Amino acid sequence: MTCPEIPELAPLYLAGELDAARAAAFADHLRGCPACRQELAEESAFDKRLRSAILSQPVDTSAVDQRIRDIIHAPAQYRWNHFAAGIAALLLLASVGYFELRSRGVSPVAIAAATDYRMEIADHQPRPWITNRDAIEALASKQSLPVSAISSLTPAGYHFVKGKLCYLDGNWYLHLVYGNALGDASVYLRRVDLFASSGIRVDKIAAEHVAAFQHGRLSTLVVTSQPGEAARRLAESAAALI
Amino acid sequence: MRWLAPHAAVPLSPIEFEQVALCHSRSLLRVARRLTSNTDSAEDLVQDCLLLAWKNFHQFRSGTNARAWLFRILFNSFYAAGRRARRASDAVALTPATLTHSYDFDEAMDVARALDTLNLDHRTVLLLGVVEGFTCAEMSEILSVPVGTVMSRLGRARHAMRARLIAPSHLTAKESR
Numbered sequence: 001m002t003c004p005e006i007p008e009l010a011p012l013y014l015a016g017e018l019d020a021a022r023a024a025a026f027a028d029h030l031r032g033c034p035a036c037r038q039e040l041a042e043e044s045a046f047d048k049r050l051r052s053a054i055l056s057q058p059v060d061t062s063a064v065d066q067r068i069r070d071i072i073h074a075p076a077q078y079r080w081n082h083f084a085a086g087i088a089a090l091l092l093l094a095s096v097g098y099f100e101l102r103s104r105g106v107s108p109v110a111i112a113a114a115t116d117y118r119m120e121i122a123d124h125q126p127r128p129w130i131t132n133r134d135a136i137e138a139l140a141s142k143q144s145l146p147v148s149a150i151s152s153l154t155p156a157g158y159h160f161v162k163g164k165l166c167y168l169d170g171n172w173y174l175h176l177v178y179g180n181a182l183g184d185a186s187v188y189l190r191r192v193d194l195f196a197s198s199g200i201r202v203d204k205i206a207a208e209h210v211a212a213f214q215h216g217r218l219s220t221l222v223v224t225s226q227p228g229e230a231a232r233r234l235a236e237s238a239a240a241l242i
Numbered sequence: 243m244r245w246l247a248p249h250a251a252v253p254l255s256p257i258e259f260e261q262v263a264l265c266h267s268r269s270l271l272r273v274a275r276r277l278t279s280n281t282d283s284a285e286d287l288v289q290d291c292l293l294l295a296w297k298n299f300h301q302f303r304s305g306t307n308a309r310a311w312l313f314r315i316l317f318n319s320f321y322a323a324g325r326r327a328r329r330a331s332d333a334v335a336l337t338p339a340t341l342t343h344s345y346d347f348d349e350a351m352d353v354a355r356a357l358d359t360l361n362l363d364h365r366t367v368l369l370l371g372v373v374e375g376f377t378c379a380e381m382s383e384i385l386s387v388p389v390g391t392v393m394s395r396l397g398r399a400r401h402a403m404r405a406r407l408i409a410p411s412h413l414t415a416k417e418s419r
Contacts, residue, residue: 012393050353
């Protein structure tokens, strides 16, 4: 075995994956070559350093474990509903025709917001929601959003329920959920680079209505399963408050 | 796929799922956090992975490598959902309190930061191969790439990582993703 072969085969040697003959040849070469021996020793030390650093960070899986346990131990019908809901949401774009929606000028982010709302709000897929207002305000601040948004965007007759970060069409949005006796409404907020203002556009996407607009540097989407006029009213109210 | 039973097997119970799959949630979340660098997103990814595993658990061949099977699902979910670009501004918070007391905080910070500056392919093979202890053959199956590709990525990843740790000024020079 030659020196250039050593770095190539080192991952297999370190993982114990070399066959017996090649492992023996590898070991023979190391015995006679201080440079390769040194290189491999450094590689092993580096591996140990990386492993120790990453493994030293605690990992709390209690929330995920509990959500999974809740689902797998649930009665079969309820469990099926969870799967069915997830599958339905994933198939949502296909069933309503993504390209048909796009041909009508519906934006990808509006479609993504409708899908997200369907999964997380209408179908109650388990997610790590934050209900504490201070924590949500801190999250808003991290996203360069006005911390007063949670209170100021609360539509008349609604109250703040929960929030979290979510990812729509390539960007992070703060997802705020407001509720009243008639149901829930979601507001998705993102700070954008370009200062602009646009009118409110309302689209029906499957069972959801999505009202989208930009005001200043704040891009906003309001999603609800209530009638389209309700979505428009909520969006108008949000636009006025912004 | 060697992890899947050739025929639909007897449905397994939730208890069996907990023993075979849920016990690996720590490893899954540890890797997911470094893929997404965001705790919420990582938890969502692991949850999606475990729900998919539960849904397909009847196809899992008992006695085979459940951990590798789960990681394959994790990476499939990660790529399928277009999470390649998902890196939010609230990166995993590292504070002295979040580390175990037996390990030096600054050292862990340096290593974690250096790891996060690697491109996704390099980060992935280091996490799977070095941290989680998968063999090159297992990584090849998890990532659906040839063993030779895994080996060369691992070699380049180690080289890049060592260079960053030796020259901390390189930490700011992010590789193209």
